[in-house]
Amino acid sequence: MAMKNKSVLGLIAFLFGLSLATTSCEDMLTPDMNRTSEGFSGKDTVNFYWGILRNVQGMIEQNVLLGDIRGDLADTTMYSSDSIADIANFKRTADGENALLNRSAYYKVINQCNFYLDKADTMAVKNNVRFMRREWAQVMLIRAWTYMQLVQNYGRVPYITRPVSTANTGWETNPEAWATPENLLDLVIKDCERAQEYERAIDGGFPNYGGFENGSGVKIAHSSMIFPADLVMADLYLLRGASKADYVEAAKLYYRYLNEHGLTVSVADAAPYAKIGSRATNTPDNYQPQTSSWARLFSASSDAEIITVLPSAANSAFGLVLTDVPQVYGFDPHSTNSTFVNERTTDTGTDDVASSGQVSIVANYKNRQIAPSARYTAINRAQTPIFVELNASSTALDQTVRNIEYLTNGDARFYGTAPEVRTEIGRLRFIQKYGASNSASAGLAPSTAFSFRYVLGVYRVRQVYLRFAEALNRAGYPRHAFAVLRGGLDAEKIPALTVDTVYDDETKTKWPVTLIDSVENGVNFINADELRRAQASAEYPLMLDFTEDTWDNFGIHDLGNGRLYDADTVNTYEKMVGARIQQEQLRRGASPESVRKLLRRLHLTGRVTAKAGEDESETDPEEPTEEELLAAARATYTILDEPEPVEPDPLEIDAVECLIADECALETAFEGYRYYDLMRFARHKNLDANLPAGTGTSWFAWQIARRGINVGLYEDVDNYDRALYNLLLEEGNWYLRNPEY
Numbered sequence: 001m002a003m004k005n006k007s008v009l010g011l012i013a014f015l016f017g018l019s020l021a022t023t024s025c026e027d028m029l030t031p032d033m034n035r036t037s038e039g040f041s042g043k044d045t046v047n048f049y050w051g052i053l054r055n056v057q058g059m060i061e062q063n064v065l066l067g068d069i070r071g072d073l074a075d076t077t078m079y080s081s082d083s084i085a086d087i088a089n090f091k092r093t094a095d096g097e098n099a100l101l102n103r104s105a106y107y108k109v110i111n112q113c114n115f116y117l118d119k120a121d122t123m124a125v126k127n128n129v130r131f132m133r134r135e136w137a138q139v140m141l142i143r144a145w146t147y148m149q150l151v152q153n154y155g156r157v158p159y160i161t162r163p164v165s166t167a168n169t170g171w172e173t174n175p176e177a178w179a180t181p182e183n184l185l186d187l188v189i190k191d192c193e194r195a196q197e198y199e200r201a202i203d204g205g206f207p208n209y210g211g212f213e214n215g216s217g218v219k220i221a222h223s224s225m226i227f228p229a230d231l232v233m234a235d236l237y238l239l240r241g242a243s244k245a246d247y248v249e250a251a252k253l254y255y256r257y258l259n260e261h262g263l264t265v266s267v268a269d270a271a272p273y274a275k276i277g278s279r280a281t282n283t284p285d286n287y288q289p290q291t292s293s294w295a296r297l298f299s300a301s302s303d304a305e306i307i308t309v310l311p312s313a314a315n316s317a318f319g320l321v322l323t324d325v326p327q328v329y330g331f332d333p334h335s336t337n338s339t340f341v342n343e344r345t346t347d348t349g350t351d352d353v354a355s356s357g358q359v360s361i362v363a364n365y366k367n368r369q370i371a372p373s374a375r376y377t378a379i380n381r382a383q384t385p386i387f388v389e390l391n392a393s394s395t396a397l398d399q400t401v402r403n404i405e406y407l408t409n410g411d412a413r414f415y416g417t418a419p420e421v422r423t424e425i426g427r428l429r430f431i432q433k434y435g436a437s438n439s440a441s442a443g444l445a446p447s448t449a450f451s452f453r454y455v456l457g458v459y460r461v462r463q464v465y466l467r468f469a470e471a472l473n474r475a476g477y478p479r480h481a482f483a484v485l486r487g488g489l490d491a492e493k494i495p496a497l498t499v500d501t502v503y504d505d506e507t508k509t510k511w512p513v514t515l516i517d518s519v520e521n522g523v524n525f526i527n528a529d530e531l532r533r534a535q536a537s538a539e540y541p542l543m544l545d546f547t548e549d550t551w552d553n554f555g556i557h558d559l560g561n562g563r564l565y566d567a568d569t570v571n572t573y574e575k576m577v578g579a580r581i582q583q584e585q586l587r588r589g590a591s592p593e594s595v596r597k598l599l600r601r602l603h604l605t606g607r608v609t610a611k612a613g614e615d616e617s618e619t620d621p622e623e624p625t626e627e628e629l630l631a632a633a634r635a636t637y638t639i640l641d642e643p644e645p646v647e648p649d650p651l652e653i654d655a656v657e658c659l660i661a662d663e664c665a666l667e668t669a670f671e672g673y674r675y676y677d678l679m680r681f682a683r684h685k686n687l688d689a690n691l692p693a694g695t696g697t698s699w700f701a702w703q704i705a706r707r708g709i710n711v712g713l714y715e716d717v718d719n720y721d722r723a724l725y726n727l728l729l730e731e732g733n734w735y736l737r738n739p740e741y
Contacts, residue, residue, distance in 0.1 A: 045120055046209065049135050052112045052142060053225060053310075054320070059105035060310045060456050061324045063149050064672030066100060066736075068370070069328075071674035072707040073665055074431075075373035084328065084369045090727055095739040103157075103739060106150050113143035114163040122198075134207040137195035141227040144188040145458075147179055148236060152676045155735035156180050159187055172741045181683065185236045185246075192236070196229035215314035215357040218454050224306050230257040231307070231459055238471055241684050248539055250471035254464055255543040263307075263461045265488055265553045272297035272304050273559040274412035276385045287387055287407050291416030294559075298436035298453055305462060309455035314357030322456055323359060326434040329670070330368030331361040331450065359454070361435045363447040365423045372418040372429050372669075373707040379665045380414035382713040384570050386562035401567040411666050413560035418670075419445050431670045456672070462556055463668050469556075470660050472543070474684055478648050478656040479530045480544060482573050483523040485663050487564035488553030493522040497531055503634050511640040521565050525573035529645035536645075556663055578604040580655040583714040587702070588692075602649050650690035657681060661703075678703060679734060701728035 068074050069088045076088050083099040085091075095101045116139045124132045150157045158175035179187055198204050209222045234253035237246045257263075267273045274294035276287050297304055312322035315335040323333035337357045389403040418429040419437060422444045434456075437449035457463075465484055473481035483489050496517040503510045514532055518524040534544050558564060561571065569575075578599050585595045624632075664677050678700055685696030705725035709716075727733050 045116060045132070045135060048112070048116050049139060049207075052109060052116065052139060055105075055109045055112055056142060056146070057310050057312075057320045057322065059102075059109060059146075059149075060458075061322055062100050062102060062105060063153075064325055064456055065328060066153055067672040067675045068670055069675075070704070071678055072703045073373055073376040073379075073669045073674050074370045075708055077368055077371050079366055080369040088370075090724070090733055092733065092737045094737055101736060103150070103154065103736075106146055109146045110143055110160070111164055113139050113146075114161060115165075117143070117161075118163050129203045133198040133201070133203075134205060137198040137204075137229065138207060138227060140191050140195040141229055141232045144192050144236065145227055145232050147184055147188065148232075148239065151179050151181050151184050152239070152679065153736050154738050155732070157738065172739070181239055182242070185240045188236065189233075192229060192233050196233065199229045212311075214311055214454055215318035216359070216454060217356070218314075220309075220311040220455065224309050224455075225311070227308055227458070228257055230254070231464060234467065234471070238467060239680060239683075241474065241680070241687055244475060247471045247474035248543070251468060251475050251543040252539060254468035254471060258461075258464060258468065259551075263464070264490075264551055265462060265465055265556060265559070267554045267558060267563060274416045275560075275562065276387055276407050276409050276412050287405070287409060289409060289412040289415040291412060291419075294413055294416035295432070295436040298433045299451055305460040306455070306457070307459035307461065307464065309457050312359070312452075312454045312456070314359055314454070318357060321359065323361075323452075325456065325672075326361055326452065327367060328369045329431040329434065330363055330365065330371075330428075331430070331435055332364045332367055333452065334360050334362075336360070359452040361450050361452045363421045363423070363430050363445075363450060365425055365428055368428065368430065370431070372431060374710040375703070375707040376418075376665065376669060377414070378706075378711065378713045379411075379662050381410040382662075383411040383557075383561050383666070385409060385412060385560065386565075386568055386571070388562060388565055388567070401565050404565065404567045406570055411560040413666055421445050421447055423447065433670050462559070463671075463673065465556055466660060466664050466667065469663075470657065470681075473653055473656045473660065475543075476648060476653075477530055477534060477544070478577070478653050479523075479526040479573060480534065481656050481660065482577065483526060484555065485557040485659065486555045486571060486573070486576075487523040488555045488558070489523070490551035490553040493519055493553075495519050495522055495524050495526060495531070497528060497535075503637060505630075505634075508637045509640050510634060510637040512642045514642065523564075524566075530648070532645040533647070556667055560666055574604045576659060577652060577655045578602075580658050581651050584655065584658060584699075585651075587714065587717045588695075588698075598651070602652060604652075650688060654685065654688070654691060654695075657684065658699075697729060697731060700734075701725045704728060 076085050086093050087100055095103050120132055120136050122133050122136050157179050158171055159177040159179040160171050160175050206226045211219045211221045213219055230253040234250045237250040240246050272294050274291040277290040313319035315337045385407045387405040388401055391400045391402045418431050420427045421430045435450040435452050437445045469481040469484035497514050498517040499512050499514055501510055502513045514528045516528050534540050582595050661681050682696035682700035705720040709719050
């Protein structure tokens with residue numbers, strides 16, 4: 001379908017009256033929606049589809065802020081509004097009485113999806129292609145994704161699939177079903193699988209309506225507004241997390257999407273990442289964060305890492321301008337508009353008047369309602385980045401480590417996420433993920449150094465890798481999950497397996513033992529037990545098959561702390577996982593001696609199986625040596641089966657999950673995911689029968705109650721906001737209040 005390449009945002013702004021005003025007490029289940037179905041053909045739906053995306057734009061900013069300001073990484077300031085402060089402090093304000101509490105925005109999306117799905121003709125054929133199916137699949141997935149946001153925010157919500165066109169329908173109190181985090185997957189799985197089938201069909205794929213200007217000169221591709229079936233379904237499995245099978249399914253879906261689209265984690269020069277660089281003299285004071293590359297990830301025109309985004313217009317003439325999020329984080333936005341006349345067109349003889357616009361942002365401490373929390377600083381400061389000096393070599397592959405320095409700067413991404421800005425009241429950190437400054441690396445950034453970012457993210461590559469690690473860990477592969485964080489999963493880094501024989505000379509028995517054949521600078525902490533279990537699994541080719549050299553990955557943790565080398569003896573699986581088990585056990589009240597016994601039992605320092613060396617001394621060839629005599633005797637030993645590979649300890653999985661939670665903070669802070677991530681991790685812990693009851697609830701409450709406490713990550717563990725902690729021990733307080741009818 002041909003469209004004038006001007007502004008899709010302008011197009012969808014006025015379709016079908018979709019930006020109907022709502023009052024504070026109105027819910028999308030009961031508005032007058034008569035106009036939404038006017039002229040709607042089941043075979044010509046593109047405008048209606050764009051209207052649905054327009055409504056997703058209408059709810060995305062509140063969803064991002066609700067995901068940020070209730071978590072542990074953000075804190076209020078003296079300039080916070082009552083609306084922001086009430087949300088951050090879990091005051092259960094009635095829906096509609098707060099600028100961020102508008103459940104109807106979500107149901108606007110859902111109801112428009114229901115209208116579309118009620119009429120769309122998936123059997124319609126054009127040029128021997130069922131052309132409606134790609135678009136239909138997207139609408140179905142948008143509806144499922146929107147319900148997922150609803151249950152994460154409100155807990156239990158009305159589930160409807162039929163369009164509502166009149167008021168007083170009764171769906172508010174008597175819906176088709178009640179959707180919750182526990183049952184949402186069951187409610188939507190068949191529809192999502194059908195959408196996935198259409199997406200993966202020979203004549204399927206994604207709809208593609210080209211690229212569109214938003215008025216500022218930034219072209220936003222329609223392909224970046226797609227909700228992939230694999231990712232939406234994986235998120236739903238991960239949210240439910242009712243069994244190991246759910247985590248396996250999630251891991252398979254994440255793996256397939258990443259693998260089929262060739263998406264990897266890179267630290268190449270052109271890739272956005274942060275690092276600690278050295279000045280002329282090699283003293284600790286001269287190691288400085290370098291984050292200009294990291295900031296490119298969040299610049300106005302960057303498409304690096306993007307999978308799914310929602311766009312912003314440059315001014316209201318082009319559509320919806322999404323400036324609420326950067327404004328809450330302390331930036332004054334200004335939208336400008338200019339009009340110019342193109343050359344006279346030959347077909348009409350009239351001038352074509354066109355417009356352009358731009359959003360500029362300036363840091364303003366009086367606008368700074370949300371700032372990085374003390375907890376966020378503690379997570380970053382707890383990391384141990386490395387600075388590695390390599391020996392000179394003619395080829396990069398021959399380079400070896402000459403020197404390695406352990407630094408105290410903390411994670412380098414901290415400086416790129418929340419740089420210090422020079423203000424009239426002093427140096428303040430501003431969250432810049434919605435308007436990055438490339439000049440904020442090591443020093444102070446001026447208030448005018450920031451550029452507005454014209455998109456808000458839904459999915460990006462490294463976020464998907466973190467969820468892949470989350471699923472792998474709970475599926476029973478914590479060492480593979482740790483490799484996603486540290487080192488990266490790819491064929492060249494995965495160790496191989498080799499088989500040796502163990503002999504018991506007293507019992508005259510022998511049995512095979514599988515060992516790791518380590519790889520230089522590889523992820524050798526993936527032990528033989530876990531590799532054996534993985535490769536014996538029928539699911540291995542679907543979620544862990546790195547035998548072919550198709551991936552070239554680095555670890556997510558490497559993006560702010562330095563690349564994995566064997567010379568690094570601090571950021572290892574044994575030490576990092578062992579330390580987190582120790583920290584969590586002591587926080588939960590275990591005695592130091594019991595923790596020491598636990599760590600010894602888990603063998604986190606690794607098992608060592610030594611091979612007997614060869615005696616190369618000269619001997620009389622006619623006289624058998626002791627070794628030959630022993631070998632001859634051992635040839636007659638009874639052969640036993642190799643022991644079954646050992647399963648990971650539940651505390652090991654729990655600790656790796658905590659490290660993944662930290663990595664989510666380091667990599668994706670202030671992108672609208674944190675609170676939902678914490679709730680999901682807490683649910684995993686609560687559903688783990690191997691952990692004490694309520695483990696997830698207390699962990700969740702403690703994380704958030706520590707956000708304003710200026711101590712180290714696990715220092716002074718009894719120091720937290722007790723009122724907030726006790727409030728969050730009641731899981732009902734995790735969710736917003738639903739409207740009352």
